Amino acid sequence: MKNAIHDALVITKRQLLQLARVPELLVFSTIQPVMFVLLFRFVFGGSIDSGQPGGYVQLLMPGIFVQTVAFTLAATAVGLAEDMKKGLIDRFRSLPISRGAVIIGRTFGDALLNILVLAVMALAGYAVGWRPTSGIVQTTLAFVFLFMFGYALSWIGILAGLSVKEARTVQSVGFLVTFPLTFLSNAFAPTTGMPRALQYFAEWNPVSTMVAACRQLFGLKNEFGATANSWPSQHPLETSLLYIVLLMAIFIPLSIRKYKNYSN
Amino acid sequence: MKSVIAENLVKTYRKGEVKALDGLSLDVEEGTVLGVLGPNGAGKTTTVRILATLLQPDSGHATVAGIDVIKHPDKVREQIGLSGQYAAVDETLTGWDNLVMFGRLYHLGRQSSIDRANELLERFDLTEAARRPIKTYSGGMRRRLDLAASLIVKPKILFLDEPTTGLDPRGRQDMWGVIQELVKGGVTLLLTTQYLEEADQLADEIAVIDRGTVIARGTSDSLKKQVGGERLEITVEPADLDKVNEIVAKISGHATHVDLRTVSAPVLHGSKDLMEALRAMDEAKIHPLDIGLKRPSLDDVFLSLTGHVAEETVVEPLGKKKRGGKK
Numbered sequence: 001m002k003n004a005i006h007d008a009l010v011i012t013k014r015q016l017l018q019l020a021r022v023p024e025l026l027v028f029s030t031i032q033p034v035m036f037v038l039l040f041r042f043v044f045g046g047s048i049d050s051g052q053p054g055g056y057v058q059l060l061m062p063g064i065f066v067q068t069v070a071f072t073l074a075a076t077a078v079g080l081a082e083d084m085k086k087g088l089i090d091r092f093r094s095l096p097i098s099r100g101a102v103i104i105g106r107t108f109g110d111a112l113l114n115i116l117v118l119a120v121m122a123l124a125g126y127a128v129g130w131r132p133t134s135g136i137v138q139t140t141l142a143f144v145f146l147f148m149f150g151y152a153l154s155w156i157g158i159l160a161g162l163s164v165k166e167a168r169t170v171q172s173v174g175f176l177v178t179f180p181l182t183f184l185s186n187a188f189a190p191t192t193g194m195p196r197a198l199q200y201f202a203e204w205n206p207v208s209t210m211v212a213a214c215r216q217l218f219g220l221k222n223e224f225g226a227t228a229n230s231w232p233s234q235h236p237l238e239t240s241l242l243y244i245v246l247l248m249a250i251f252i253p254l255s256i257r258k259y260k261n262y263s264n
Numbered sequence: 265m266k267s268v269i270a271e272n273l274v275k276t277y278r279k280g281e282v283k284a285l286d287g288l289s290l291d292v293e294e295g296t297v298l299g300v301l302g303p304n305g306a307g308k309t310t311t312v313r314i315l316a317t318l319l320q321p322d323s324g325h326a327t328v329a330g331i332d333v334i335k336h337p338d339k340v341r342e343q344i345g346l347s348g349q350y351a352a353v354d355e356t357l358t359g360w361d362n363l364v365m366f367g368r369l370y371h372l373g374r375q376s377s378i379d380r381a382n383e384l385l386e387r388f389d390l391t392e393a394a395r396r397p398i399k400t401y402s403g404g405m406r407r408r409l410d411l412a413a414s415l416i417v418k419p420k421i422l423f424l425d426e427p428t429t430g431l432d433p434r435g436r437q438d439m440w441g442v443i444q445e446l447v448k449g450g451v452t453l454l455l456t457t458q459y460l461e462e463a464d465q466l467a468d469e470i471a472v473i474d475r476g477t478v479i480a481r482g483t484s485d486s487l488k489k490q491v492g493g494e495r496l497e498i499t500v501e502p503a504d505l506d507k508v509n510e511i512v513a514k515i516s517g518h519a520t521h522v523d524l525r526t527v528s529a530p531v532l533h534g535s536k537d538l539m540e541a542l543r544a545m546d547e548a549k550i551h552p553l554d555i556g557l558k559r560p561s562l563d564d565v566f567l568s569l570t571g572h573v574a575e576e577t578v579v580e581p582l583g584k585k586k587r588g589g590k591k
Binding site for chain 2: 006094095
């Protein structure tokens, strides 16, 4: 067990070293979320009447936090697919290291990157008027939630990365999944305008429950959701926690099994 | 003592449609070099991957350093070094970063990992490039670094899968030098290659594989003997071809092989037959453009063993694209 953690941390350190050697990677992975903050704040923000004190940006920021965390799933998958293609994973597997250390280490590395990205976005949000009103404890808790959600999702990324042959495929697949998930939600606009069936989908969508949970923890009323009066929209915190646990319970064992047998 | 033994390995892909290994058996004596020679798709990489515990055979049995690769892969991994066809290192990191990382993964301490990295960089002539990202390295440098990464814990048994594929002649020469040094140090080496010359240069013994089985094995010399002895080869102006063909046929007593301007045939008495050919041609007032005795190359060996020239047979799976020409 001690060895397993040591091995995983060596892999994590490798990812951090990559960022140190290629700082552009870091710049680009933070530019996109910052760009989203600015675009939504200034392009759509003016025309969306949120009825919220402090303006649309209060509702927007939780949405963008969740969206960004969800998008990092693709980065996890692409990184892993590239390592496999280059034979690096074969090399790791020929070493006397603990099973799973390679993928566990990668999820740690991606989690650290998520912390950084969230911090940069929070600063960008603050700069354009985002002000959580719930106090330090609840606000921190919201970020812990986001972090956990990101960690759970990164295991989907691991499984996807191990399952495809081409890094570019996984990039497109990741986009195909995360894009509708983040937009068929309450993240940017109220679900009230959607057809009834989509409303249900949107309210059960983990992205929506996460966004609603974060809004609640940042001190907002439950806006943009709860139109279909479904259970998840009434209990976003509980539902989100359930989703996080479920995702990990499903995807961690699947990924580790896939990693062990991937070339058989 | 045998360091590596493979018995009747069978491996199929796509539910039996593609047979990568079809009862392959081989062994490597401790401290020697076995060259596994075959065209793309013959099963070389699959064999190495099974022996290096990366892949499980459908059936068959293999031991490395006396340890069963299927039952105790972890123990095998402690004994082996593996360097594949592609430089399997992190290209965004520097050479030094990579070697230290692998040292840590082999559970060397921090300082030992650093010392070992420096030592290997020095030995493989990479000290100057140590602090540069691998992606700035030449093909030869990458391969040397990859090899260095497989030597971190001084493995007794080393698997090199096509160590020079894709390298330019200079890079190939360097790599051969490095491998010869290693062999002097007493490592047991299983090397795969599609270059006949490479097996000839580096291996004590050669196993020729085709379509998933070993079709011949022996020393380079004994394999060459299997194709027969030397060949007399004469190149002349096309006008003289018929006459020369007559001469060669008479001396050889075997069927001749006629090309555009070249006639060749096996001969028994080497230089004596060569002299006779020269005399006969002098009498007939024919001036050869080129004349000589040719020892059979391993290409000829392959041709005579398989009835076809070394070519790709099946697509090797594993999602890895192969370099090199198609059929």
